[in-house]
Amino acid sequence: MINKITTAITETLSQIKDGSTIMIGGFGTAGQPAELIDGLIELGVKDLVIINNNAGNGDYGLAKLLKTGAVRKIICSFPRQSDSWVFDELYHAGKIELELVPQGNLACRIQAAGMGLGAVFTPTGFGTLLAEGKETRHIDGKDYVLEYPIKADFALIKAQQGDRWGNLVYRKSARNFGPIMAMAADITIAQVSEVVKLGALDPEHIITPGIFVQHVVAVGTSQGQGA
Incomplete structure (x- = not known):
């Protein structure tokens, strides 16, 4: 039981x-x-x-x-x-x-781990100190930062x-x-x-x-x- x-x-x-x-x-x-x-x-x-x-x-x-x-x-x-x-x-x-x-990124990165995702692209933090050294990408007219779970x-x-x-x-x-x-x-x-x-x-x-x-x-x- x-x-x-x-x-x-x-x-x-x-x-x-x-x-x-x-x-x-x-x-x-x-x-x-x-x-x-x-x-x-x-x-x-x-x-x-x-x-x-x-x-x-x-x-x-x-x-x-x-x-x-x-x-x-x-x-x-x-x-x-x-x-x-x-x-x-x-x-x-x-x-x-x-x-x-950032709070949204925190939730998103935790969710990514729970869902078994390899990484996520998020616009939050792009162009700031939080994005330094991280991969970025321009997708559908917007800039994103790669964040890991x-x-x-x-x-x-x-x-x-x-x-x-x-x-x-x-x-x-x-x-x-x-x-x-x-x-x-x-x-x-x-x-x-x-x-x-x-x-x-x-x-x-x-x-x-x-x-x-x-x-x-x-x-x-x-x-x-x-x-």
């Missing part, structure tokens, strides 16, 4: 080793898997490459992970906002690398509900990068607020099919994981 549900965060995250590349869902704190991030901090791995839309908020979640010094490089589209002081301090001190990727060893994401097969639904804007990150990682670990019985999720409402999810970590109080 397939059952991907667990409450053992530390044991599930123990697959992650030093030097891993990890996608972390979230748009700011919306959809950020805070409990999984705390577990990652407790695990004590280092030299990580993190892929996220932002570079942390305040001292919470991803910013808390950055503060430990465990992250060697971050790939994101929006590294600076009013409460990104942890990243700012690390970057100006030369303690973290940054690969800046972004993939990861692990994806840590957050969903509202999940079943024992790993099917997921999300809560409103917390959906953001979770679905495409689940497709672009070798191993996806999803924290959910509620575990439901198999068959309880409307197939038309399932956003991430269980084939893309290896572990469902229950962090909420509601668990109805019967068959």
Whole structure:
């Protein structure tokens, strides 16, 4: 019987080793898997490459992970906002690398990895510093930059509900990068607020099919994981 549900965060995250590349869902704190991030901090791995839309908020979640010094490089589209002081301090001190990727390109490159594409041409970034050293092409009257897929060893994401097969639904804007990150990682670990019985999720409402999810970590109080 397939059952991907667990409450053992530390044991599930123990697959992650030093030097891993990890996608972390979230748009700011919306959809950020805070409990999984705390577990990652407790695990004590280092030299990580993190892929996220932002570079942390305040001292919470991803910013808390950055503060430990465990992250060697971050790939994101929006590294600076009013409460990104942890990243700012690390970057100006030369303690973290940054690969800046426009938000649309970030999503597109992650999608490309999930879809098995070799690369994509995008107009975003053409003629800017972000296009330096990259192949460009003029197609149908427009200029494009060649961008390669972004993939990861692990994806840590957050969903509202999940079943024992790993099917997921999300809560409103917390959906953001979770679905495409689940497709672009070798191993996806999803924290959910509620575990439901198999068959309880409307197939038309399932956003991430269980084939893309290896572990469902229950962090909420509601668990109805019967068959």
